[in-house]
Amino acid sequence: VPARPAPPVGAIAIGHPGPTGEGTASRGKAAPQNSWATGTAANVNSIYRRLVAVRPEFDGRVANTAQGGAKAFQLATQATAALQDVPTPALVILSTIDNDIACDGTDAATMPGFGASVTQAFAVITAAAPNAQHLRVGHGVRHTTNFSNAHGTPHPRAQSAHTGTG
Helix, strand or coil: CCCCCCCCCCEEEEECCHHHCCCCCCCCCCCHHHCCCCCCCCCCCCHHHHHHHHCHHHCCCEEECCCCCCCHHHHHHHHHHHHHHCCCCCEEEEECCHHHCCCCCCHHHHHHHHHHHHHHHHHHHHHHCCCCEEEEECCCCCCCCCCECCCCCECHHHHHHHCCCC
């Protein structure tokens, strides 16, 4: 009889600096205790703290291996590291794509590799925690979007606030 997997408990976060709490304690520095995803600070209403409130067995079962500047090819390694601390998470938060977008005309060519990297990371996670729920967070806006109001009229201030030359 095959061994049953351990019940899912806890949460992990992987990806780019989105879930690291970067900049909340000091500029450019990760502050995982302040993370919207896995933060443990009492004044942070993180997803993790809200889960602990309804499922006390989650307490202390959290790992955040996201890193500033990380790209998708690093996700499987981050997942492996997080799973060492929380072997069967109930929730996996993956925040990615920002650092994989170059906006230099090469994005279409790099997206298959990006997709393969995300797929590889989820293969690692699914092998360890087949019952985990996944929350995937990406960049909310394409930089090439024509920003418009509700009537479809271009809105230059919105576009200038959300685009740049970099």
